[in-house]
Amino acid sequence: MKKFMEIPGGVTAAKGFEASGVFCGIRKIKKDIAIIRSVIPAKVAAVFTLNKTLAAPVVLDKLILKRSTRCSAIVANSGNANACTGERGFGDAERMIELTAQSLGIPQNEVLVASTGVIGQYLPMEAIESGIPQAAALLSEHGSDDASEAIMTTDTFAKNCAVRFMIGEKPITIGGIAKGSGMIEPNMATMLAFLTTDANIEDGLLQKIFRRGINRSFNRISVDGDMSTNDMAVILANGMGGNADITEGSPDAELFEAALDHVVISLAKMIARDGEGATKLVEIEVKGAASHSDAVAAARSVANSNLVKTAIHGEDANWGRILAALGYSGVDLFPEQIELSMNNLPILGKNYTILIDEQKAKVALAEKDISLSIDLNQGTDSAIFWTCDLTKEYIHINASYRS
Amino acid sequence: MKKFMEIPGGVTAAKGFEASGVFCGIRKIKKDIAIIRSVIPAKVAAVFTLNKTLAAPVVLDKLILKRSTRCSAIVANSGNANACTGERGFGDAERMIELTAQSLGIPQNEVLVASTGVIGQYLPMEAIESGIPQAAALLSEHGSDDASEAIMTTDTFAKNCAVRFMIGEKPITIGGIAKGSGMIEPNMATMLAFLTTDANIEDGLLQKIFRRGINRSFNRISVDGDMSTNDMAVILANGMGGNADITEGSPDAELFEAALDHVVISLAKMIARDGEGATKLVEIEVKGAASHSDAVAAARSVANSNLVKTAIHGEDANWGRILAALGYSGVDLFPEQIELSMNNLPILGKNYTILIDEQKAKVALAEKDISLSIDLNQGTDSAIFWTCDLTKEYIHINASYRS
Numbered sequence: 120m121k122k123f124m125e126i127p128g129g130v131t132a133a134k135g136f137e138a139s140g141v142f143c144g145i146r147k148i149k150k151d152i153a154i155i156r157s158v159i160p161a162k163v164a165a166v167f168t169l170n171k172t173l174a175a176p177v178v179l180d181k182l183i184l185k186r187s188t189r190c191s192a193i194v195a196n197s198g199n200a201n202a203c204t205g206e207r208g209f210g211d212a213e214r215m216i217e218l219t220a221q222s223l224g225i226p227q228n229e230v231l232v233a234s235t236g237v238i239g240q241y242l243p244m245e246a247i248e249s250g251i252p253q254a255a256a257l258l259s260e261h262g263s264d265d266a267s268e269a270i271m272t273t274d275t276f277a278k279n280c281a282v283r284f285m286i287g288e289k290p291i292t293i294g295g296i297a298k299g300s301g302m303i304e305p306n307m308a309t310m311l312a313f314l315t316t317d318a319n320i321e322d323g324l325l326q327k328i329f330r331r332g333i334n335r336s337f338n339r340i341s342v343d344g345d346m347s348t349n350d351m352a353v354i355l356a357n358g359m360g361g362n363a364d365i366t367e368g369s370p371d372a373e374l375f376e377a378a379l380d381h382v383v384i385s386l387a388k389m390i391a392r393d394g395e396g397a398t399k400l401v402e403i404e405v406k407g408a409a410s411h412s413d414a415v416a417a418a419r420s421v422a423n424s425n426l427v428k429t430a431i432h433g434e435d436a437n438w439g440r441i442l443a444a445l446g447y448s449g450v451d452l453f454p455e456q457i458e459l460s461m462n463n464l465p466i467l468g469k470n471y472t473i474l475i476d477e478q479k480a481k482v483a484l485a486e487k488d489i490s491l492s493i494d495l496n497q498g499t500d501s502a503i504f505w506t507c508d509l510t511k512e513y514i515h516i517n518a519s520y521r522s
Numbered sequence: 523m524k525k526f527m528e529i530p531g532g533v534t535a536a537k538g539f540e541a542s543g544v545f546c547g548i549r550k551i552k553k554d555i556a557i558i559r560s561v562i563p564a565k566v567a568a569v570f571t572l573n574k575t576l577a578a579p580v581v582l583d584k585l586i587l588k589r590s591t592r593c594s595a596i597v598a599n600s601g602n603a604n605a606c607t608g609e610r611g612f613g614d615a616e617r618m619i620e621l622t623a624q625s626l627g628i629p630q631n632e633v634l635v636a637s638t639g640v641i642g643q644y645l646p647m648e649a650i651e652s653g654i655p656q657a658a659a660l661l662s663e664h665g666s667d668d669a670s671e672a673i674m675t676t677d678t679f680a681k682n683c684a685v686r687f688m689i690g691e692k693p694i695t696i697g698g699i700a701k702g703s704g705m706i707e708p709n710m711a712t713m714l715a716f717l718t719t720d721a722n723i724e725d726g727l728l729q730k731i732f733r734r735g736i737n738r739s740f741n742r743i744s745v746d747g748d749m750s751t752n753d754m755a756v757i758l759a760n761g762m763g764g765n766a767d768i769t770e771g772s773p774d775a776e777l778f779e780a781a782l783d784h785v786v787i788s789l790a791k792m793i794a795r796d797g798e799g800a801t802k803l804v805e806i807e808v809k810g811a812a813s814h815s816d817a818v819a820a821a822r823s824v825a826n827s828n829l830v831k832t833a834i835h836g837e838d839a840n841w842g843r844i845l846a847a848l849g850y851s852g853v854d855l856f857p858e859q860i861e862l863s864m865n866n867l868p869i870l871g872k873n874y875t876i877l878i879d880e881q882k883a884k885v886a887l888a889e890k891d892i893s894l895s896i897d898l899n900q901g902t903d904s905a906i907f908w909t910c911d912l913t914k915e916y917i918h919i920n921a922s923y924r925s
Contacts, residue, residue, distance in 0.1 A: 172849025172857040203845050205858065205874040238842025239876065348846050425828070426920055433921030439641025442606050443751050446575025454575040455608065471608040473642065510921075511914035517829055518836030518913075 122284055123378040129263030129279030130155055132294035134317040135359040138262035140269030143250025145236075145243055146198035152250040153269035154219060155296075155313050156192045156258055160229055161357035163190035164326040166333045168350040174202035175212040176232040177349060187228045188322065190355055193313055194219040194251060195233035195270050197298070202238040202348040211242040215251065222255030235272055235298060235311055235349050267296035270311055273395050273516055274298050280385040282378045286362035286371050291318045293375075293382050295354075299340075299390030310390055312337060312352040314382065317360035318375060324367050328376045329354050336383035339415075340391045341422040341506045352383075391505035396512030400488050401431055406501040407494040413450045414502035417495065420448030421504070428509035431489055436480040438467050441491065450495075458494040462486060469496070525687055526781040532666030532682030533558055535697035537720040538762035541665035543672025546653025548639075548646055549601035555653040556672035557622060558699075558716050559595045559661050563632055564760035566593035567729040569736045571753040577605035578615040579635040580752060590631045591725065593758055596716055597622040597654060598636035598673050600701070605641040605751040614645040618654065625658035636714055638675055638701060638752050670699035673714055676798050676919055677701050683788040685781045689765035689774050694721045696778075696785050698757075702743075702793030713793055715740060715755040717785065720763035721778060727770050731779045732757050739786035742818075743794045744825040744909045755786075794908035799915030803891050804834055809904040810897040816853045817905035820898065823851030824907070831912035834892055839883035841869050844894065853898075861897040865889060872899070 131138050135158045145151040165184055167177050194215050201208050212232050220227040234242070257265075267277035281294030295314035314329075333352055365371045392400035403421050408414035421427055424444040430437035438459050446454060459467040462483040465474040483489075489508075534541050538561045548554040568587055570580050597618050604611050615635050623630040637645070660668075670680035684697030698717035717732075736755055768774045795803035806824050811817035824830055827847040833840035841862050849857060862870040865886040868877040892911075 170846060170849040171851075171853075171855055172845045200842070203842055203857065203874045208874075238840075238846060239870075239874070348842075348849060425916075429917050429920035432917065435921070437641075439603075439606055439751075442575045443573060443641060446573040446751060448574075450574075452574055454606065471606045471642070509917060511917045513828075514832050514835065514912060514914045514917060517832035518838070 122374055123282040123381065126281050126283045126292070128281045129267060129294050130296045130313055130315050131260050131263045132281035133292035133315045135159060135357050136315045137258040137260055138266035139254045139257040139259060140262065140265030141250060141254045141257060143253065144246035145196055149271065150265060150269035151198045152196045152247065152254050153266040154192060154194050154254045154258060155266055155315065156223060157315065157355050157357040159357055159359065160189040160191050161355035162188065162320070162322065162325055163353065163355055164329040165351060165353045166330055168348065170348050172203065172348045174200050174234060174349040175204055175208035176201055176234045177351060179209065179212045180231045180351065183228060183231065189229055190231055191225045191229040192219055192223055193231045193233060193353060195311060196247065197270050197272050198236040199234060199240055199242050200236045200238045200349045201234040201242050204239065204241055207241055211244055214244065215247060218248065218251040219255065222252045231353060233311055233351055235270060238348060263294070263296060270296065270298040272298060274393050276393060278386055278389040280382045282381050284374055284378050286318065286360070286365065286374070289360050289362040291360040291362055292316060293318070293378050295382050295386055297386040297390060299393060310337065310350050312383070312386055314354040316354065316356045317358065318356055318365060319358040319360065319362050320356055320365040320375065321367060324365065324372065325354065325356055328372070328379060332376065332379045332383045335380060336387035339504045340387045341419065341504065388505050391507050394507035395516045396510040397507030398510060399431060399508045401506045401508065402490040403493070403504045403506065404490065404501065405493045405495065407496045407498060408500040409498035411500045411502060414500045417445050417448045417450045417452070417493070418502050418504035420444045421491065421493070422506040425509055428506065431484065432508035432510050434481060434484040436461055436466055436475055436477070436484060441493070445493070452495050452497060456496040458496065460492045462490055525777055526685040526784060529684050529686045529695070531684045532670060532697050533699045533716055533718050534663050534666045535684035536695035536718045538562060538760050539718045540661040540663055541669035542657045542660040542662060543665065543668035544653060544657045544660060546656065547649035548599055552674070553668065553672035554601045555599045555650065555657050556669040557595060557597050557657045557661060558669055558718065559626060560718065560758050560760040562760055562762065563592040563594050564758035565591065565723070565725065565728055566756065566758055567732040568754060568756045569733055571751065573751050575606065575751045577603050577637060577752040578607055578611035579604055579637045580754060582612065582615045583634045583754065586631060586634065592632055593634055594628045594632040595622055595626055596634045596636065596756060598714060599650065600673050600675050601639040602637060602643055602645050603639045603641045603752045604637040604645050607642065607644055610644055614647055617647065618650060621651065621654040622658065625655045634756060636754055638673065638714055641751060666697070666699060673699065673701040675701060677796055679796060681789050681792040683785045685784050687777055687781050689721065689763070689768065689777070692763050692765040694763040694765055695719060696781050698785050698789055700789040700793060702796060713740065713753050715786070715789055717757040719757065719759045720761065721759055721768060722761040722763065722765050723759055723768040723778065724770060727768065727775065728757065728759050731775070731782060735779070735782045735786045738783060739790035742907045743790045744822065744907065791908050794910050797910035798919045799913040800910030801913060802834060802911045804909045804911065805893040806896070806907045806909065807893065807904065808896045808898065810899045810901060811903040812901035814903045814905060817903045820848050820851045820853045820855070820896070821905050821907035823847045824894065824896070825909040828912055831909065834887065835911035835913050837884060837887040839864055839869055839878055839887060844896070848896070855898050855900065859899040861899065863895045865893055
């Protein structure tokens with residue numbers, strides 16, 4: 120039995136967190152600026168994109184977190200990535216921090232900044248000058264929905280998740296919001312994700328557990344193989360749950376990690392399901408690998424294959440393309456040893472034994488949720504990846520939207 | 523001035539080569555089996571896919587070429603890849619060789635076999651039993667068009683190229699045919715390509731020059747990043763041009779290599795232009811790289827980016843996506859140093875200086891041929907890649923065609 124349960128409230132489910140999201144005019148119609156706030160300074164852990172082309176807010180946050188281990192607020196806008204904007208971009212990102220700090224009456228070094236949207240355009244600072252104080256004035260314990268809407272770009276639904284569990288006699292909460300949709304590639308935090316918790320947890324342990332969680336969630340999803348310039352995942356831990364400090368190696372640390380994993384994996388799956396133009400969520404499990412890195416590489420190769428993703432869109436149990444993608448994954452595998460099933464239907468046995476019942480496969484692949492189970496029959500390691508199908512709508516969105 | 527000129531005739535332009543292509547019933551309507559023949563045994567060089575999932579004909583040809591350095595004929599079918607077909611697949615590929623050898627009255631170890639099409643289905647051997655003798659009977663010095671049609675899968679046009687040049691006082695010819703379209707990824711020979719020449723050339727030198735040519739052509743194109751199980755490029759050199767042996771390091775070797783490069787690069791560009799669903803040929807030149815491998819990695823990353831390819835389809839000069847793709851290429855670059863132009867229009871200067879004239883860019887990107895020139899400003903190395911735009915038609919083809 121799981122020792123935690125899902126609750127509503129997203130990024131404001133934990134004690135002492137508020138959020139808001141408003142429209143200030145960066146985008147044409149939808150909410151475009153969000154603030155997340157801890158009422159007292161919180162411990163912070165963060166993971167950033169590995170792209171060498173880094174947006175100004177990413178560079179700035181990395182600098183800030185080298186000097187400061189506490190954070191009280193995150194300000195984020197959609198509609199403009201503030202990437203490839205040079206000196207002026209850094210100034211604009213700093214100004215977002217300054218405005219947030221002023222509006223909330225907190226020190227500037229306790230504010231992080233994030234942006235997502237089109238690359239290579241300057242932020243419309245007039246809109247932001249009015250938007251940030253407005254968002255600050257609307258901060259609320261029920262603001263998660265607004266904040267999660269305000270960070271959406273081509274996302275079709277807002278992404279919220281929270282869980283509650285007991286540490287000693289204290290109810291503790293972890294919650295979060297995320298946005299994804301395009302430029303999603305499994306290599307470090309690959310979108311925006313903001314998490315909050317009221318747990319007390321040792322310095323250092325939070326970063327360790329968070330990084331491991333990211334590796335099992337946001338680093339295991341792929342929409343189009345394009346890695347963004349702006350991605351970051353941040354968690355704030357303000358300790359207001361009043362539990363005794365969670366320490367490394369304790370059962371409490373294990374429970375905290377399982378609960379955190381649930382939140383980040385849930386958000387990651389929402390991002391994969393909501394990939395640009397996607398109609399299906401695809402879970403790819405590679406088992407029987409000789410090593411964990413083999414399992415990850417094999418699953419990633421299938422997840423990134425345009426041909427596999429179009430076949431799934433066409434509801435075609437095209438196992439040949441899966442074997443081809445496994446074959447070029449770089450893993451030293453024996454294709455004739457591979458067994459394959461889709462939504463629990465056996466498709467392929469060893470020595471290329473074709474087990475597929477095309478009629479049943481057609482029905483199974485009409486589902487919205489597709490699971491591919493691949494057994495390499497080489498060892499005992501496994502890994503799971505999530506992706507989505509590749510559709511004409513993806514082309515439509517990206518041929519017409521300058522992101 | 524170039525010392526060679528293009529001539530018609532494709533794979534049969536060189537002396538002593540014949541080809542044919544017929545319909546035998548593997549596919550529904552179009553020609554599906556081809557033979558290429560040298561009237562005397564020819565020297566042979568070949569390059570094969572690096573995919574671990576290897577089709578039966580690829581495994582077989584590699585075995586044959588370990589034992590034999592002469593080849594008189596190649597038999598190839600479209601419509602069925604004979605991949606992931608186990609023991610029976612090997613038997614079927616061997617039978618194709620046997621039938622070809624019998625029909626032509628040549629030894630079996632002088633025949634190579636190739637297949638392309640759907641993975642995981644057995645070859646319809648009844649059709650092939652009648653098709654090969656039929657193709658053998660129709661071999662002709664004018665058969666290049668038929669053969670190039672017979673190896674097409676989702677290709678929309680047949681791909682032929684030939685050049686003629688002088689070695690001493692002898693006119694020498696190199697020609698070839700190719701097919702591509704989907705599962706095109708820059709890693710070794712990534713499609714079917716059959717080349718012929720009547721040059722006399724040293725053993726070993728042919729393989730060296732051929733491999734270098736492949737690295738500058740078929741290994742520099744990308745349609746969808748999926749590497750096929752069946753790809754191979756083969757060249758036959760029958761010496762019937764009567765020139766003195768071309769030796770390593772000689773001016774003749776240099777001329778031969780330049781001429782061969784012209785043929786393989788022309789065929790490679792045809793493959794990129796004819797990518798599944800493509801409407802544009804995109805040439806990506808990366809200059810100013812610190813090393814050749816950096817230039818290749820940077821160009822490949824841009825060529826494989828779904829977001830860049832959809833933007834070009836939308837005729838949107840979306841340089842931000844190009845910078846993002848360069849940023850995750852793995853190359854240690856400085857994005858603010860990058861300069862970018864499209865079809866000779868300056869788009870971006872150093873320090874993210876936006877030079878783009880959106881009106882002119884719109885006109886330039888309406889062209890069928892798009893060239894991206896990227897200067898990393900880090901060194902003196904460069905590389906060229908070719909790709910195509912990514913369109914709804916790609917999705918349509920691959921969601922409905924089991925390849």
